[in-house]
Amino acid sequence: MILATVTDEVLPDRSEACFPHIFETALKQGVSTFEIRMVEAKRYPIVEADAWTRMRKFGDEYGITFTTVSPGLFKTGLSHDLMPIHRNQLASMSMDLAETIDIDVLVTFGVMREATDGPDSFAKVVEILHETAESAAARGFTVQLENFPGSWADTADNCLALLKAVDHPAFGYCWDVGNLYDADQEHFMEGYQKLKPFIRNVHLKDGQYIGNHMVWQHFGKGKTDIKGQIAALKADNYKGTLTVEAKCEPQMDEDFPTSLEYLRALL
Numbered sequence: 034m035i036l037a038t039v040t041d042e043v044l045p046d047r048s049e050a051c052f053p054h055i056f057e058t059a060l061k062q063g064v065s066t067f068e069i070r071m072v073e074a075k076r077y078p079i080v081e082a083d084a085w086t087r088m089r090k091f092g093d094e095y096g097i098t099f100t101t102v103s104p105g106l107f108k109t110g111l112s113h114d115l116m117p118i119h120r121n122q123l124a125s126m127s128m129d130l131a132e133t134i135d136i137d138v139l140v141t142f143g144v145m146r147e148a149t150d151g152p153d154s155f156a157k158v159v160e161i162l163h164e165t166a167e168s169a170a171a172r173g174f175t176v177q178l179e180n181f182p183g184s185w186a187d188t189a190d191n192c193l194a195l196l197k198a199v200d201h202p203a204f205g206y207c208w209d210v211g212n213l214y215d216a217d218q219e220h221f222m223e224g225y226q227k228l229k230p231f232i233r234n235v236h237l238k239d240g241q242y243i244g245n246h247m248v249w250q251h252f253g254k255g256k257t258d259i260k261g262q263i264a265a266l267k268a269d270n271y272k273g274t275l276t277v278e279a280k281c282e283p284q285m286d287e288d289f290p291t292s293l294e295y296l297r298a299l300l
């Protein structure tokens with residue numbers, strides 16, 4: 034497994050000075066592979082040019098490998114004003130910028146559900162995701178569907194239905210048990226058995242329901258069974274990325290080292 038993290042999951046700092054601290058902190062924990070989400074204070078790819086330059090400069094200096102981009106693609110609904118922009122611009126802009134840094138993996142969400150959705154909505158979502166996979170594949174990219182509560186890819190069964198319906202070799206799955214648990218509070222194992230042939234990336238975060246919302250916690254403190262997830266991935270000889278999302282709310286400097294200490298003992 035390749036230990037990885039996300040640009041905004043290491044430290045709460047989003048200032049111009051953040052990248053040296055982020056990269057040093059990650060390297061101290063043995064992590065040099067990154068997914069790009071926030072670039073200082075803005076989400077990829079609509080970022081400040083100078084922030085992008087700084088991320089690249091310090092990335093080179095610290096020997097960081099950027100493997101994946103996460104633009105929040107299709108974190109919008111079918112009838113939303115932003116949908117044509119996501120469909121016609123955000124996906125291609127995300128790949129344009131990724132190519133400049135030799136990244137060929139694009140994370141997408143599965144389109145947010147809306148009150149106006151109807152019987153033909155599933156087919157529309159499949160069409161959008163298939164079209165995205167097709168245009169990505171033509172450029173040498175692969176696409177990873179990340180599950181997210183409130184989207185068409187919310188529970189394990191709904192993710193499976195989408196992955197099977199899109200049915201494209203460039204379209205795989207980013208398994209995020211934290212988000213699955215947030216959606217249905219089920220133990221991961223049953224869903225994992227069905228989804229594992231599609232898993233290309235794993236997002237690791239821990240937490241539990243307190244009151245009526247999910248509270249993100251240090252690894253080992255929540256109910257997503259990080260220990261069991263690692264054991265299952267090891268048993269299946271998973272060799273892909275294990276992307277640490279250590280951020281709690283509010284995000285603190287100690288979140289990343291504390292969760293990494295727990296995780297490293299399991300690897």
Ligand SMILES: O=C1C[C@@H](O)[C@H](O)[C@@H](O)C1=O
Binds near residue numbers: 278
């Ligand atoms: O926008 C996002 C929301 C998070 O819950 C998710 O895990 C993350 O990967 C993301 O990009």
